[in-house]
Amino acid sequence: MEYVLLIYSSEADGKKMSAAEQSEIFQGYMTFTQDLTKSGKNKGGNALEQTTTATTVRVRNGKTAVTDGPFAETKEQLGGYYLVEAKDLDEAISIASRIPGAKHGSIEVRPVRKINM
Numbered sequence: 001m002e003y004v005l006l007i008y009s010s011e012a013d014g015k016k017m018s019a020a021e022q023s024e025i026f027q028g029y030m031t032f033t034q035d036l037t038k039s040g041k042n043k044g045g046n047a048l049e050q051t052t053t054a055t056t057v058r059v060r061n062g063k064t065a066v067t068d069g070p071f072a073e074t075k076e077q078l079g080g081y082y083l084v085e086a087k088d089l090d091e092a093i094s095i096a097s098r099i100p101g102a103k104h105g106s107i108e109v110r111p112v113r114k115i116n117m
Contacts, residue, residue: 001085001087001088002043002083002084002085002086002111003083003084003085003089003095003109003110003111004081004082004084004109005082005083005084005092005096005099005107005108006078006081006110007078007079007080007082007101008077008078008079008105008106008107009077009079009104010076010077010105011050011077013104025100025101029099032099032100033045035098036082040085041084042083042084043083044082045080045081045083046080046081047080048078048079048081051069051077052069054069054070055068056068056069056070056071076105076106079101079105080101082095082099083112089111092109
């Protein structure tokens with residue numbers, strides 16, 4: 001079964017980190033991604049740009065409204081994701097717990113819905 005692992009952290013806290021701290025986290029992600037790929041569980045994923053680059057689109061009563069920024073103001077922002085193959089939720093949680101961002105943010109684990117067409 002496929003799961004998406006959504007990585008949330010505080011952009012403000014990230015900006016306060018030293019270059020050495022940022023490098024350590026980056027290296028942790030590189031190692032995690034390589035290990036996940038070697039295990040055959042990595043189905044994709046990527047980091048996202050900062051929320052200041054986000055644009056939100058809403059259509060109401062046939063009118064499109066475009067606003068700068070993310071959908072909601074929160075303490076933690078969506079910074080990236082992994083799409084993984086896991087046999088069940090327990091395995092997906094185990095994988096999520098190894099993501100470096102889990103140490104300073106949170107990882108949302110969500111099954112991917114299969115839609116038959």
